[in-house]
Amino acid sequence: MKDGQEVRRVSTAVIAGVCGFALVAGGGIAWWTANRSPTAGTQSSAPTTAPALSPSAVESPAVIIPVPPPAPVQVPQAVTPQVQTPQAVTPQVQTPLAVTPKPPQPKPLEQTDTETVQVYWVKGASGKFEAVPTKVAVKQADKPDAALEAAFNSLLAGPNDPTVSSEIPKGTKLRSLSVKNDGVYVDLSAEFTSGGGSNSMTGRLGQVIYTATSLKPNMKVWISVEGKPLELLGGEGLEVAQPSTRQSFDKNFPL
Structure with a gap:
């Protein structure tokens, strides 16, 4: 019995020694491995998680992912540049048109507030009387009656030019004057027939006729x-034609 117990004790001691040796050997190997790895100082001391095992082909069902067909690639066509040939331009020469010069246009008459009439005087030369017209500015009027009335008022007032004279007696007045379709009607006061000889009568008659037709x-x-x-003028009975004109006066009483 003692022999059996001793054998068990020996076996237990051997097992314990072997286990202790194994532990010492394992710790040495771990220390040597840690010191040998270059990234040992930087790696985390956390236990490394074992990677998940991929399921086997038998356990996971097959998944088919559709792949679209590749889009056709369009190759750009080569574009040939079109070179436009410049066309020859023929210069057009314009023939100048003949310009006809326009005749000078007369300047419009300036409108004034006055107009000009002629008053006739007499001038003695070689025993004969000569009718001398003098332009007189009178106030412009719409009717010829007013212009002739202004001319007769100037005539009866007498000339301002000493080289001419008037045979119409002083004091003669213009009683009325009118312009009608058949002529000019002049009515004078009685002083017109007073004094003077035949030459004086002829001169005053000519002054009235020429001034009335100015x-x-x-x-x-x-x-x-x-x-x-008026039929007879003066004591000698100078006959006065009715109506009278410049032509009839020059024929019957030449100055």
Whole structure:
């Protein structure tokens, strides 16, 4: 019995020694491995998690991912640049048109507030009387009656030019004057027939006829004294034609 117990004790001691040796050997190997790895100081001391095992082909069902067909690649066509050939341009020569010069246009007459009429005087030369016209500016009027009235007022007032004279007696007045379709009607006061000889009568008659026709030389003149037609003038009975014109006066009483 003692022999059996001793054998067990020996076996237990051997096992314990072997286990202790194994532990010492394992610790030495671990220390040597840690000191040999270059990244041992930087690696975390956390236990390394074992990677998940991929399921085997038998355990996981097959998954088919559809792959779209590749899109066709369009190759750009080579574009040939079109070179435009410049066309020859023929210069157009314009022939200048003949310009006809326009005749100079007359300047418009300036409108004034006055117009000009002619008053006739007499001038002695070689024993004969000569009718001398003088332009007189009178106030412009719409009717010829007013212009001729202004001319006769100037005539009866007498000339301002000492080289001419008037045979119409002083104090003669214009009683009325009117312009009608058939002529000019002049009515004078009785002083018109007073004094003077035949030359004086001829001169005053010519002054009245020429002044009355200063606007229209071909007009006829009807002469009255105190409202009555003048038939005889002066003591010698100078006959006065009714109506009188410049042509009839020059024929019957040449100055």
